Amino acid sequence: MTAAEIHFSPGAFLAPAVDWLNANLHGLFKVISQVIEAVLGGVEGALLAPHPYALIGGVVVLAFFFANKKVALFAGLMLAFCLFSGLWVASMQTIALVSVAVLISVSIAFPLGVLAARVKRVDEAILPILNIMQTVPPWVYLIPAVMLFSLGRVPAIIATIVYGIPPMLRLTTLAFKQLPKEFLELGQAIGASPRSILFKIELPTAAPTLLVGLNQCILLSLAMVVLAGLVGAGGLGAEVTRGLTRMEMGLGLRAGLAIVAVALLLDRLSRGALQRHSPRKLV
DSSP states (O other): OOGGGOOOOTHHHHHHHHHHHHHHSHHHHHHHHHHHHHHHHHHHHHHHSSOHHHHHHHHHHHHHHHTOHHHHHHHHHHHHHHHHTTOHHHHHHHHHHHHHHHHHHHHHHHHHHHHHHHOHHHHHHHHHHHHHHHHSOGGGGHHHHHHHHOSSHHHHHHHHHHHHHHHHHHHHHHHHHTSOHHHHHHHHHTTOOHHHHIIIIIHHHHHHHHHHHHHHHHHHHHHHHHHGGGGTOOHHHHHHHHHHHTTOHHHHHHHHHHHHHHHHHHHHHHHHHHHHSOHHHHO
16 A cells, blocks of 8 residues: 555545434434524514614613613624614624534533633543634634534534534633632631632622633624625625625625624623623722
């Protein structure tokens, strides 16, 4: 056998596995698709049901009470840009996709990060997986998702969840590893329960690093959702793809600026709300 004849083909191993999954777990994948579509449809419907002016006004008011005046004004300007650029529906679809994906990513990454920070073997097992996941190009995640869930919004959500987990998980682990031991010992000395120590000592101390992880998760999820426009996810990613394939510079530029507006909107809202109502300030 010559060197030219030696080659590695992952597809030879992965294709039978994917075929087996589609043949034996089709019912499970169908249930997952229905649940994701129902949740996503509910969030998207809630964003598109009110008049755009009413939604912008509501977001401004909520941002004022839960964040501050500057964040409220900034949120209003970003949403107004999405409206007057003619991409309101696509922008709301993108916000719905990112919101659902981030919520699921954080719900998976946070407990795993806490567990990895407390159990060394779990941390050692997860670390190389995270290194690989953060090295693989984002569009590669779309391939298995499309093979298992076909085209549409469901594979986009699945790929976005997988892509958004590593930064949140890694920074959660780092945040809890860096906790000062004297604080934990003080909590144990006064007889505080593990739940009290978690919510009144660990979370307030780890809040700044957790905030960075959440922002990274939001921004990376938005990047993946935009790429997911290639597989029929809709939203602003579909508008960028349409502008690229039709060579419409105006559409592509407007969609790109709308993506920037949505990214800044989600970043400032999450940052402002968490900084104002962080556990550090509530305790």
